[in-house]
Amino acid sequence: MSAATNVLPYAVAAWLFGIGLYGIATSRNFIHLVGCLGVCQSATYVLLLGLGYRWGSIAPIFYDHPPGTPAVDPVMQALVLTDIVVGATLTALLLVLTVQAYKRGGSLNPEKLRPMRAGGKSGQSQGSSQVSDGGRQAS
Amino acid sequence: MSVILPLLFLLTAISGSAVVLVRDPVRQVFAIAINGLVLTILFDALQAPDVALSELAVGSAAVPLLFLVALMAVRTQPPGAES
Amino acid sequence: MSPRIRVALLALSGLILLPCAASVIAGLPAFGSKIALYGARINAITPEARHVANMVSAINFDLRGLDTLGEEFMLLAAITGTVVLLRGHRGEGLTGRAMRRPGRAVIPRSEATVLACRIAGPLTCLFGLYVVLHATVTPGGGFQGGVILASGTLLIYLGEGYSGWRDAIHSHWLDALEGGGALVFALCGLVPMLTGAAFMQNILPLGTLRDLFSGGLMLVENLGVAMAVTGGFTQLFLEFMEETRQAEEPDEPGEESA
Numbered sequence: 001m002s003a004a005t006n007v008l009p010y011a012v013a014a015w016l017f018g019i020g021l022y023g024i025a026t027s028r029n030f031i032h033l034v035g036c037l038g039v040c041q042s043a044t045y046v047l048l049l050g051l052g053y054r055w056g057s058i059a060p061i062f063y064d065h066p067p068g069t070p071a072v073d074p075v076m077q078a079l080v081l082t083d084i085v086v087g088a089t090l091t092a093l094l095l096v097l098t099v100q101a102y103k104r105g106g107s108l109n110p111e112k113l114r115p116m117r118a119g120g121k122s123g124q125s126q127g128s129s130q131v132s133d134g135g136r137q138a139s
Numbered sequence: 140m141s142v143i144l145p146l147l148f149l150l151t152a153i154s155g156s157a158v159v160l161v162r163d164p165v166r167q168v169f170a171i172a173i174n175g176l177v178l179t180i181l182f183d184a185l186q187a188p189d190v191a192l193s194e195l196a197v198g199s200a201a202v203p204l205l206f207l208v209a210l211m212a213v214r215t216q217p218p219g220a221e222s
Numbered sequence: 223m224s225p226r227i228r229v230a231l232l233a234l235s236g237l238i239l240l241p242c243a244a245s246v247i248a249g250l251p252a253f254g255s256k257i258a259l260y261g262a263r264i265n266a267i268t269p270e271a272r273h274v275a276n277m278v279s280a281i282n283f284d285l286r287g288l289d290t291l292g293e294e295f296m297l298l299a300a301i302t303g304t305v306v307l308l309r310g311h312r313g314e315g316l317t318g319r320a321m322r323r324p325g326r327a328v329i330p331r332s333e334a335t336v337l338a339c340r341i342a343g344p345l346t347c348l349f350g351l352y353v354v355l356h357a358t359v360t361p362g363g364g365f366q367g368g369v370i371l372a373s374g375t376l377l378i379y380l381g382e383g384y385s386g387w388r389d390a391i392h393s394h395w396l397d398a399l400e401g402g403g404a405l406v407f408a409l410c411g412l413v414p415m416l417t418g419a420a421f422m423q424n425i426l427p428l429g430t431l432r433d434l435f436s437g438g439l440m441l442v443e444n445l446g447v448a449m450a451v452t453g454g455f456t457q458l459f460l461e462f463m464e465e466t467r468q469a470e471e472p473d474e475p476g477e478e479s480a
Contacts, residue, residue: 005145006252012148014243016155018236023159025232026225031164031209035171038202039155042178045194046151049185052261055141055254059186060265060277063360063432067269072186073261074277078286080182080190081278082293085365085451088197088205089300092458095209096307099465102213111225188361189278192353196369201455204376208462215466 009050016043030098030108034091041087045080052076147181154178168206175199273428274358274437282363283440283447287422290443291407294450298404301454308461331383339381346374354448358437364444368451375456384463396457403450410443 016039023036052073058065060074098108105113154174161167175198182191264285265277274280282290354367379387411422419425426438435441 005141006255007247007250008145008148009253010247010250012152014247015152019156019159021236022229022232025228028162029164031206031213032162032167035164035167035206036159038171039158039174042151042155042174045178045190046148046181049182049187049190050253051250052187052257053185053254054257057186057257059188059361060261061188061275061361062269062277063275067431068266071265071277073257074264074281075258075261075286077187077190077278078281080187081193081363081365082282082290084190084193084197085369086293086296086300088202088369089297089304089454089458091202092205092462093300093304093307095205095462096304096465099209099212100307108213189276189363189366192361192366193369196366196373200373201369205458205462208459208466212462212465 009046009053013043013047013050016040016046028109028111030101030110031095033110034094034098037094038087038091041083045084048076048080144184147177147184150177151181164206164210168203168210171206172199172203175202269431272424272437272440273431274440275432276358276361276363278361279357279363279440279444280437282365283357283443284422284424284437287411287443290447291411291422294404294407294447297450297454298400301400301457304458305461308465331381336381339377343374343377343381346377347371350374350452354444356434357444358440359432359434364447364449365451368448369455371448371452372455372459376459379459379463387463391456391460393457393460396453396460399449399453400457401450401453403446403448403453406446406449407443410439410446414439 020036020038020040020043023039024033027033027036052075054070054072057070057072060071060077062069062071101113102108107113151174154170154177158167158170158174161170175194178198179191179195182188182194264281268274268277268280268285272280272284274284350367350370352367353362353370354364357363357367375387375391378390382390414423414425415421417425422439424437424439426442428438429436
């Protein structure tokens with residue numbers, strides 16, 4: 001029990017990262033893929049907070065307890081805290097890219113998405129390719 | 140306490156796997172929300188109330204909502220060439 | 223590359239990386255046995271040195287404030303990218319038809335929903351403000367409180383409908399809030415330099431431990447982060463909702479597929 005508990009958080013972090021990668025590799029839908037990327041992200045949270053934990057310590061907030069009480073590592077918590085909030089905005093950015101890819105390519109399946117080229121486009125209406133040409137030249 | 144933490148870690152592994160293995164994006168949104176909730180409980184048990192608060196607001200409210208709206212945006216668009 | 227080959231490649235690389243990961247895990251300290259020296263020193267010194275009870279806020283806003291400045295601008299960049307991608311071809315019309323599919327029947331909101339949202343919305347915003355203001359005392363801070371405040375505004379959408387939401391929330395204010403928050407944080411770094419201190423040195427009076435006004439410059443930085451996160455997340459929600467509205471206006475053909 002004890003030996004297993006000693007490595008369990010790190011094993012869980014590795015498992016989450018691995019299954020997230022598996023999901024990304026086998027995904028049939030970009031939105032599902034972004035969710036799998038979120039699982040990979042949560043692996044880093046589990047790893048960092050697992051590294052910063054110590055049995056029998058309090059949270060690093062010395063309001064009820066006097067300063068000097070053994071507390072867990074606050075550096076890891078600060079890292080994870082900002083990562084969660086900034087990671088959410090990055091998830092939003094990826095979702096927007098997904099929606100844009102769907103509009104231009106007509107599919108959410110990574111298998112069916114063709115590389116974007118300046119001139120032709122497979123199976124889209126004429127009007128849309130004209131509109132999107134303007135955006136491409138600007139970029 | 141020494142039993143609760145390993146159980147929560149295992150629960151995290153299960154809920155994270157569920158997010159990957161649920162292939163339908165609409166159902167996956169619920170898996171993401173549940174995963175956020177499980178992570179919140181785990182972080183709280185790891186003595187990280189700041190992180191738990193942040194994960195609660197982001198992981199079980201904001202991010203599932205963004206996924207839902209993205210799904211909605213994809214659905215209301217006319218389907219592309221051929222799906 | 224066919225999916226089968228891809229999974230095989232993933233399994234192969236996983237098999238190669240597995241022994242490496244196992245040796246790294248074996249080399250890590252046992253879970254719960256000890257914490258890093260840096261964190262332990264911070265826990266020991268900071269309550270006296272900065273008069274702050276919440277160590278996580280102290281690290282975010284003072285000890286590693288420069289890192290948070292970087293995070294702040296990452297947030298700004300990500301949200302700017304999202305808005306630039308989304309706010310393309312549509313106007314600023316206020317039709318109340320977001321999040322609705324053309325074929326689906328519209329169920330009117332029940333009065334219970336409106337009442338619950340009108341009660342819960344202000345309470346959520348109040349709680350968000352509480353979390354923001356007590357950053358240096360109890361768990362909380364600009365990042366968490368900002369997200370709570372932004373989700374509080376969503377209750378307006380749930381209770382009052384889309385047009386009511388758009389009436390209450392203006393995109394320009396959110397831009398100002400988001401950019402202004404980042405500006406406040408950057409100024410917190412630069413203003414101490416005018417007085418001859420180092421970049422982001424805490425020059426304000428530190429206050430007393432466990433008091434609401436403790437931490438000096440941290441309070442201002444915390445406010446900047448709260449402004450940026452609130453503005454940024456509300457902006458995200460707004461632009462995402464706008465995205466679902468776009469396809470239902472059949473005025474210009476070809477517009478919605480671009």
